[in-house]
Amino acid sequence: MGEKRILLKNVGVIDPGCIDDAIRAGGYEGLKKALKMEPAMVIGELTEAGLRGRGGAGFSTGMKQKFTSESCLKCPQRYVVVNADEGEPGTFKDRVIMEQDPHLYLEGTIIAAYAIQATKGFIYIRGEYHESIRKTEKAIKDARKKGFLGKNIMGSGFDFDVGIKLGAGSYLCGEELTMLESLEGKRGHPRIKPPFPAEKGVFGMPTLVNNVETLANLPRIIAHGKDWYRKLGTERSPGTKIFTISGQVAKPGYYELPMGVTLQELIDLAGGMRDGKAFKAALLGGAAGTFVDATMLSERMTYDNLREKGATLGSGAVIVMAEGDAVLDILHNCLRFFKHESCGKCVPCRVGTTQLVKKADQLRNGQPGKAALLKQMVREAEIMASTSLCPLGQSPVLPLESFARYFKEVK
Amino acid sequence: MSIEEIIKQFEPVQHNLLNILHALQDRHPQNCLTEQALDETARYLKLTKSSVYGVAKYYTMFSLEPRGRYIIRLCVSPVCELLKANQIMAVLEKNLGIRAGETTSDGLFTLELSECLGQCQEAPSMMVNNEVYNGLGEEEVQRVLVRMRRRKKK
Amino acid sequence: MSKLVNLTIDDKKISAPEGANLLQVAKDNGMAIPHLCYHKKLSPTGACRLCIVKIKGQRGLLASCAVQVSEGMEVTAFDDELEEARKYLLDYLLCEHDESYDGSHPDEFRELIFRYGLDKKENRLFPSIWKELGYPKDESSPVLSYDAAKCIKCFRCIKACDEVQGKNVLSFTNRGIISYIVGGFDKWGESECDGCGECIQLCPTGAIVEKPHRSEIKIENGICRVRTTCPYCGVGCQLELMVRNGKIVRSNGVEGVSPNDGRLCVKGRFGYDYVQHPDRLTTPLIKKDGKFVEASWDEALDLVARKFTEIKETYGRKALAGYASAKTTNEDNYLFMKLVRTVFGNNNVDYCTRLCHASTVTAMLRSLGDGAGSNSIEDYAHSDCMLVTGNNMIETHPVTATYVKYAVQRHGSKIIIIDPRWTPLVKDAHIWLQPRLGTDVALLNGMIRVIISEGLIKKDFIEKRVDGGMKAFESLKALAEKYTPEYVEEVTGVAAPLMEEAARIYAGAERPLIATGMGCSQQVTGTHNVFCLINMMLITGQIGRPGAGLNPPRGQNNVQGVSDVGASPFTYPGYISVEDAENRRRVAGIWGLPFGELDGEKGLSTVEIMQAAYEREIRGMYIMGENPMLTDPNLNHTEEAIKKLEFLVVQDIFHTETTPFADVILPATAFAESEGTYVNSDRRVLRVRKAVDPPGQARQDWEIIAEIAKRMGKPLGNYQHESDIWDEIAQTAPIFAGISYDRLEYHGIQWPCPAKGHPGTATLFEERFNTPNGLGKLHPVEYAGQSEKADKDYPFILNTGRILYQYHSSTMSRRNKSLTDFANEAYVLMHPGDALKYGFSDGQKVHIASRRGEISNIRVQISDGVLQGELFMPFHYSEAPVNRLTRDELDPYSKIAPFKLSAVRVGR
Numbered sequence A: 001m002g003e004k005r006i007l008l009k010n011v012g013v014i015d016p017g018c019i020d021d022a023i024r025a026g027g028y029e030g031l032k033k034a035l036k037m038e039p040a041m042v043i044g045e046l047t048e049a050g051l052r053g054r055g056g057a058g059f060s061t062g063m064k065q066k067f068t069s070e071s072c073l074k075c076p077q078r079y080v081v082v083n084a085d086e087g088e089p090g091t092f093k094d095r096v097i098m099e100q101d102p103h104l105y106l107e108g109t110i111i112a113a114y115a116i117q118a119t120k121g122f123i124y125i126r127g128e129y130h131e132s133i134r135k136t137e138k139a140i141k142d143a144r145k146k147g148f149l150g151k152n153i154m155g156s157g158f159d160f161d162v163g164i165k166l167g168a169g170s171y172l173c174g175e176e177l178t179m180l181e182s183l184e185g186k187r188g189h190p191r192i193k194p195p196f197p198a199e200k201g202v203f204g205m206p207t208l209v210n211n212v213e214t215l216a217n218l219p220r221i222i223a224h225g226k227d228w229y230r231k232l233g234t235e236r237s238p239g240t241k242i243f244t245i246s247g248q249v250a251k252p253g254y255y256e257l258p259m260g261v262t263l264q265e266l267i268d269l270a271g272g273m274r275d276g277k278a279f280k281a282a283l284l285g286g287a288a289g290t291f292v293d294a295t296m297l298s299e300r301m302t303y304d305n306l307r308e309k310g311a312t313l314g315s316g317a318v319i320v321m322a323e324g325d326a327v328l329d330i331l332h333n334c335l336r337f338f339k340h341e342s343c344g345k346c347v348p349c350r351v352g353t354t355q356l357v358k359k360a361d362q363l364r365n366g367q368p369g370k371a372a373l374l375k376q377m378v379r380e381a382e383i384m385a386s387t388s389l390c391p392l393g394q395s396p397v398l399p400l401e402s403f404a405r406y407f408k409e410v411k
Numbered sequence B: 001m002s003i004e005e006i007i008k009q010f011e012p013v014q015h016n017l018l019n020i021l022h023a024l025q026d027r028h029p030q031n032c033l034t035e036q037a038l039d040e041t042a043r044y045l046k047l048t049k050s051s052v053y054g055v056a057k058y059y060t061m062f063s064l065e066p067r068g069r070y071i072i073r074l075c076v077s078p079v080c081e082l083l084k085a086n087q088i089m090a091v092l093e094k095n096l097g098i099r100a101g102e103t104t105s106d107g108l109f110t111l112e113l114s115e116c117l118g119q120c121q122e123a124p125s126m127m128v129n130n131e132v133y134n135g136l137g138e139e140e141v142q143r144v145l146v147r148m149r150r151r152k153k154k
Numbered sequence C: 001m002s003k004l005v006n007l008t009i010d011d012k013k014i015s016a017p018e019g020a021n022l023l024q025v026a027k028d029n030g031m032a033i034p035h036l037c038y039h040k041k042l043s044p045t046g047a048c049r050l051c052i053v054k055i056k057g058q059r060g061l062l063a064s065c066a067v068q069v070s071e072g073m074e075v076t077a078f079d080d081e082l083e084e085a086r087k088y089l090l091d092y093l094l095c096e097h098d099e100s101y102d103g104s105h106p107d108e109f110r111e112l113i114f115r116y117g118l119d120k121k122e123n124r125l126f127p128s129i130w131k132e133l134g135y136p137k138d139e140s141s142p143v144l145s146y147d148a149a150k151c152i153k154c155f156r157c158i159k160a161c162d163e164v165q166g167k168n169v170l171s172f173t174n175r176g177i178i179s180y181i182v183g184g185f186d187k188w189g190e191s192e193c194d195g196c197g198e199c200i201q202l203c204p205t206g207a208i209v210e211k212p213h214r215s216e217i218k219i220e221n222g223i224c225r226v227r228t229t230c231p232y233c234g235v236g237c238q239l240e241l242m243v244r245n246g247k248i249v250r251s252n253g254v255e256g257v258s259p260n261d262g263r264l265c266v267k268g269r270f271g272y273d274y275v276q277h278p279d280r281l282t283t284p285l286i287k288k289d290g291k292f293v294e295a296s297w298d299e300a301l302d303l304v305a306r307k308f309t310e311i312k313e314t315y316g317r318k319a320l321a322g323y324a325s326a327k328t329t330n331e332d333n334y335l336f337m338k339l340v341r342t343v344f345g346n347n348n349v350d351y352c353t354r355l356c357h358a359s360t361v362t363a364m365l366r367s368l369g370d371g372a373g374s375n376s377i378e379d380y381a382h383s384d385c386m387l388v389t390g391n392n393m394i395e396t397h398p399v400t401a402t403y404v405k406y407a408v409q410r411h412g413s414k415i416i417i418i419d420p421r422w423t424p425l426v427k428d429a430h431i432w433l434q435p436r437l438g439t440d441v442a443l444l445n446g447m448i449r450v451i452i453s454e455g456l457i458k459k460d461f462i463e464k465r466v467d468g469g470m471k472a473f474e475s476l477k478a479l480a481e482k483y484t485p486e487y488v489e490e491v492t493g494v495a496a497p498l499m500e501e502a503a504r505i506y507a508g509a510e511r512p513l514i515a516t517g518m519g520c521s522q523q524v525t526g527t528h529n530v531f532c533l534i535n536m537m538l539i540t541g542q543i544g545r546p547g548a549g550l551n552p553p554r555g556q557n558n559v560q561g562v563s564d565v566g567a568s569p570f571t572y573p574g575y576i577s578v579e580d581a582e583n584r585r586r587v588a589g590i591w592g593l594p595f596g597e598l599d600g601e602k603g604l605s606t607v608e609i610m611q612a613a614y615e616r617e618i619r620g621m622y623i624m625g626e627n628p629m630l631t632d633p634n635l636n637h638t639e640e641a642i643k644k645l646e647f648l649v650v651q652d653i654f655h656t657e658t659t660p661f662a663d664v665i666l667p668a669t670a671f672a673e674s675e676g677t678y679v680n681s682d683r684r685v686l687r688v689r690k691a692v693d694p695p696g697q698a699r700q701d702w703e704i705i706a707e708i709a710k711r712m713g714k715p716l717g718n719y720q721h722e723s724d725i726w727d728e729i730a731q732t733a734p735i736f737a738g739i740s741y742d743r744l745e746y747h748g749i750q751w752p753c754p755a756k757g758h759p760g761t762a763t764l765f766e767e768r769f770n771t772p773n774g775l776g777k778l779h780p781v782e783y784a785g786q787s788e789k790a791d792k793d794y795p796f797i798l799n800t801g802r803i804l805y806q807y808h809s810s811t812m813s814r815r816n817k818s819l820t821d822f823a824n825e826a827y828v829l830m831h832p833g834d835a836l837k838y839g840f841s842d843g844q845k846v847h848i849a850s851r852r853g854e855i856s857n858i859r860v861q862i863s864d865g866v867l868q869g870e871l872f873m874p875f876h877y878s879e880a881p882v883n884r885l886t887r888d889e890l891d892p893y894s895k896i897a898p899f900k901l902s903a904v905r906v907g908r
C-alpha cells in the first residue's frame, strides 16, 4: 500500500510562509464553503464523515463539537483550543503540519470555531517547537490580513480570532484538562473530570479541544464532502492517519496512510529495517503506548482493531526495535519518562511512578530471578491505572503489561 | 529592554503568565528568571508571589538559576536512547567539561536533558537555544560547539 | 432546598439532596470512607484517591469526593478490591512521609495508617524513600512551621488560603514526588501570608503547625478545650481554646457555626497570649502620695464607694460619670449601666462607640429605626454588589472580608470601594473611587443624582416604604440637582464616569450590601455621610431582603452589645429612649426601684464627659476597660480634663496610658477568664466562656461593679451567675426577650428575638422599618466643605486607622509575640510625589504637628496608596499617639470625633 496524502498534499509543494501560495493550492476553500452552511450542518457533515480525534483518544470529532455547541447556552463565550503540545515520544506529525502547511490547521480551527460559534481561540504550542510557533504566528498574521480571522470573516458576519499560548516543558499539559489550567497561567495539574471541556473549559466556558491533525482534516472534509472522505480508511476509522515511524527503520519519518494499514506495510514503506536487521519489537503510540512483537506485524492499525488486540494506536507513533536492542531499556525509559512528567497531584502516580523506576532499575541490573519483580510491577501499575486521577498515571500499565506479555528478557 | 518594558507588552491577565515568563527568560542574558522578574510579573498580573513562582518551578523550560548563553537540550527519550543518545551525552560532557544540569565556567553553555523533542525521524537530537540539531554523531556535535564558541567571539 | 434522591451505599438505603457530594453524604450517614484531601469547606481535589468507590453502571473506580449523588445510584464503598487499592495508596503515601509524631497536632493520616494496619512495618510493601527526596522545612514564618516531609500534598492548605480566606498565598513548587508547598518565593515569612492560620487548621497531617507552645501540647492527653468568642473585633468568631495546666496553648476556629465557620484571623488565632502576660494587673492598687500601692479588695472597694458617695453628696448626682467597655461582656456592661443610672443617679454612661460608629448608629436610628447592621455576615458571600465605604475590612474585619472575597471569586460579584486610601481589598475591587478626604457627601449626592437622572430609582419602594413617599423624594431630587458629575469631580477628584458606573452598578444590583466603616463615620459630617448612603439605599429599594442592606462592621468584640444593653447616655436597654417615661417606669419595676429615682434627662456622651470634666462639672469617674488617654481625640485636652478629676477609678487588665491618672486601679478578668455574652456586628448574641483562672486576685467586672454598688448602699440585685444577669437583660430589652443561655449553647442568636420560640432575625426591615410609623426616612443633606483644610502652615491632611496585627490601643495585641513579630512600629504613609516635593525619604524619622499637638520619631513609609497631600498613620502605638493631633470638634448629631481628618505639617 502506498502513501495517500490528503492532509500533507501541499508539503514540499507550497511555501508554508506564503498565504497566497496556500490559497492557490486550495487553502481556505473549505472555510469558504463552511461559512455558507449552517453551523449545525458543518457539525453534521463532520459527524457523518466519521472523523475521530487524532490526539490519541479517537473520540468522534463531530460529536464533540455537538456537545460543545449545545452546552451552557447562557455562557457569554465559547472557545476553541488547539492542542499543539505534541509531546508523546516518537510523535511529530503535528509539527510537520505546523511547519509545512500551517494554514491547513488554522483553516480547520476557524471551521471548528464556526461550527460551535466560538469567537475566540487559543493555540497551545509546546515551547520547544520554535519553528512551529514562528510559522503559526506568521500564518495568523497573514490570515488576519486576508480577512480569514477577525471581524466578519469573509463577509459572513462571523467573528473569530486566535492567540498563541506557549507550553514550557510539560508532557502532561497535552492532556486537555491540564492544558486548560496551563493555558490560564497555572501549574499543570489536571482538573477533575467531569466536567469535560465541552461543559467547562477555559475560564469556565464551553471549550472545544482538538488536536492539530484532527483540525487539519476539517478543510478537506468540508471541501470534498463526507462521502469522499468515507471512501478512505475503514468503516469505523475513516480517513487517513499520519504515522510517525522511527527507530530501526531505513527511512524513518512521517507517512500519511489510509487507516487500516498493517505494521508490516508501514515498515516496508519506511524502507524496511535499518541495515537489514531483524524486527524485534515496536512501541505503538509512544510512551503511553504498547509494545508488540513480530506476531502483530500483520494486524490492521485502526483504533478499534488494535484495542481489541490489547494494543494502542494513540498518536500514531511507531518506534521500531531490532534484534540486539534491549526492549527493557526502552521500557525503563518510558517509566523514567512518566516519573519525570508526573505532576505530583495524585498519590498513586506521584509515588507509583517513582517506585516503578526503582524497581525497573533493579530489573536492568541483569541478574536472574526478576520475573516475580516484573509481575509485582505490573500489579502496581494496575493499581495506579485504576486509582490515578488522570490518564498519565493510568498509562504506565500499557508499556509494562505489554512488555511482560511479549518479551521474556526478564527471567 | 527592562523587565517592565517586556512585561508591559502583554495584557495584564493571568493567562499570559507563561508567555510573559518565556519573554523574560529569553531576553535575560543568562537565560533565567530572576526574583525581581517574578516579583514584577506577580504585581503586574495581580497574583501572589507563589502563584508565579509555582508556575516557574513547574515547567522544565524555566530556570531560576542563571544559565549559559547557550542551552543545550539533549533528548533522552526512547527513540534517541535507542539510537545512542548516551554516546552523544558522553561527547558533550567531555567537550564541555560539565555534567547535565551544569553550566560551563565561561558562562557559555548549560547542558540539560530533555524529553522527546519531536525530531525522532533523525534521532538522536538536541536543541541549542531555539535551533534543532538532528542525526547527531560525534563530529556533528563538535562542529556545533565550535560554531557556537566562534559566534561568541563576534 | 433541592429535591431528595434515593441511593444505596453498600446496600444501605440513603436519601440525600440531589447533587450533594457523595463522600459527604456517606460521611453524614456514618460510613467511614477513608479520605484525606477532601474537606467540606473546599472544592474537591481528587488528590489522595482514598475515597474511591464503585458505582453501578460506571466504569472503574471513582473518587467519591468528586461525585454528585443522583437518583437510584448504587454505590459500593467497601469491598476487597477497594480496600486493597486503599492500602496501596496509604502505603505509597507512607513511603514518602516522615512518620515521626510529636503529638502536638491532630493527624488524620496517622489514624488511617493504624486503621489499615500499616503501622506494622511487615505489612508494608514499599521501603521508605522520603529521606532521599530532600524535603525542606520552612521556619521563616513567625507563627507557623512547615515540614515538607510530613506533607501529603493534599492541596488543603492551598485551597484553605485561596478558597476560604481569599488570599491564595500558597502554591506547590517543583513537580512530581519532589513537589512541596511554598509561600512566596519558597520563603513563607516573606510571602503575603498574614498568619490567619486557616491552612494550619485544615492541614490533615500537621505538616503545618503553629509555632507558639508547640512543645507543650500533647493532643491526646491533658488538653482541655473550651468554646468561646474571640475578644478582638466585632465579627465575633467562635474559638476553641486549648488549655493545658491552666494556660492557653492554642486557639482554633470552630467549624460549622456562624459567623466564622472555622475561619479566624491572625489576632483570633495567635492573639491570646496577652491573657497570660506577666504585665497583667493582679491586685487592686491605690494611689498614695503619687504612687500605686497594692491593696486588698475591701480596702479598694470601700475607698471607691466612699469617694463616689462623697462626690455625689458634695456636687450632686450629675457630678459622676462612667465609661463602659466595648471589650467586656453584656452582663458586665449591663450592670455598669445599671450602676450609673441607679447608684450614681444620672445617665452619664457612654463608651468608645462614640468614637467609632455613633454617627452611623445615629443616622440609622433616625432613618431606619435601628442602629445595627441589617444583614448577616454570611450574606456577603451571596451578595452581587458590595459598596465598601471607608472600610479597610481586610485588616479590620478579616473574617467578614473572606466572605466578600468569596463572593467575588465564586460569583463574580462586584466590589465598589469608596476610600481616599488604598486598602488591600482594592485588589479585588471592580471600581475604586478615591475621593479627597471629607468630600463623601458630595460624592454620594453625585451618585444619587446619577441614579435619579437615569431613572434607576424604585418608585414603588419609595411610595410604600419611605416616609412622605414621592414627595419626600422630590426634595432629595431637588437637592441632588446641583451635584452634577462635573461638579462632583471637581470637589472630590473622582472621575465622573467611574462615579457614574458605580452608581449604576449599585442601583441595578440584585443583592447589594453597603459596608460602611470608620472612614465614613469618624468625620464631623459622619452622620451626614451615612444619611447620604441611606438616601441612596432607600430610593433604590436596596434594603429589607437577605443580601441587601446597610452594615457597619463593629470595631470591637462587644461594641454592639454595650449599646444593646443600654450603656448609653441616650437609650435604655433595647434602644428605648432615656426620655421615654413609660419605659422607665417599666424598668423601674423590674429593678424594684421607685420610678422617680431614674433620671429622665439624657446624659453626657464620651467626649462631652471629658469636656465636662475639664469644666469641673464632672468630678468623679469610673472607667471600665477603656483607654481614653490613647483613643480619645485631642489627647492633650483629654489629659488636662482627666487631671482635673477629683477621683478616677480605672478597671482594666493592664496598666494603660490612662491608669497613671487613676486614684484606684481595679484588676479585672480577660475574656478567657470570664463568663457571659457578646453581641457581634450582625446582632448575634454569642457565649463567652471561662477557660482559665484569672491571675492573682483579678475579678470579673460585673462582680466588682456589684460590690461597689453594694458598698454605696444600693445593691444592684442578687446575681449568682452571669445567666441571672442575662435573664434580667432579656426582661428589660425587648429585642432580647426570647434569648436565654440554654439557647446559646451551640449557636448564637440574632436579635430581635422577641419570644422564646423565635429563631432570631437574620435580616432587618423586611416588612417595616423600626421607626414609629414603620417608614424609612430620607434626610437630604448638603455638602459643607472639608471641615479642616490644609493650608500653608499645615499642608497635609492626616488620616488615621487600624492595621491587621494590632488592635485598638494595642494593650492586648502588643502583648503577643506572634502579633508584634508581624508589625510593631508606627509609620506614616506618604505619597511619593510629596516625598519628592518636601524631600523625605523612605524610612526617615519625622515629627508631625497639628494645631493641637505634635508627635515625633515617626518612620516615613513612601506609598502610592495615599493621595498626594494626604497622610495615613495607624493609631495603635502609644509611642506615636496620633490622637495628640486629632480634633475634638464633634459631629453635631452623634458627637463623634473627626479622627479621619486633621491638617498637619511634617518636619525633620
Ligand SMILES: Cc1cc2nc3c(=O)[nH]c(=O)nc-3n(C[C@H](O)[C@H](O)[C@H](O)COP(=O)(O)O)c2cc1C
Binding pocket: A052, A053, A054, A055, A056, A057, A058, A059, A061, A083, A084, A085, A086, A087, A088, A171, A172, A173, A174, A175, A176, A177, A209, A210, A211, A212, A214, A215, A390, A391, A392
Ligand atoms: C498525558 C497526555 C498527553 C497528551 N498529549 C497530547 C498531545 O500532545 N497532543 C494532543 O493532541 N493530544 C494529547 N493528549 C490527548 C488530549 O487529552 C485530548 O484527548 C486531545 O487533545 C483531544 O483532541 P482530538 O479529539 O482532536 O484528538 C494527551 C493526553 C494525555 C493523557
Ligand code: SF4
Binding pocket: A172, A190, A341, A342, A343, A344, A345, A346, A347, A349, A350, A388, A389, A390, A391, A392, A393, A394
Ligand atoms: S495521574 Fe499523575 S499526572 Fe495525573 S494527576 Fe495524578 S500525579 Fe498528576
Ligand code: SF4
Binding pocket: C160, C161, C165, C167, C168, C169, C170, C183, C192, C193, C194, C195, C196, C197, C198, C199, C200
Ligand atoms: S496562615 Fe493564612 S494567609 Fe498564611 S498561608 Fe496559611 S491560610 Fe494563607
Ligand code: SF4
Binding pocket: C150, C151, C152, C153, C154, C155, C156, C157, C158, C181, C199, C202, C203, C204, C205, C206, C207, C208
Ligand atoms: S501542608 Fe498539610 S494541607 Fe498542605 S498539602 Fe501538605 S498535608 Fe496537605
Ligand code: FES
Binding pocket: A089, A090, A091, B075, B076, B077, B078, B079, B080, B081, B115, B116, B117, B118, B119, B120, B123, B124, B125
Ligand atoms: S525521542 Fe528524541 S526526539 Fe523524539
Ligand code: FES
Binding pocket: C034, C035, C036, C037, C038, C045, C046, C047, C048, C049, C050, C051, C052, C063, C064, C065, C066
Ligand atoms: S478525598 Fe477524594 S480523592 Fe482525596
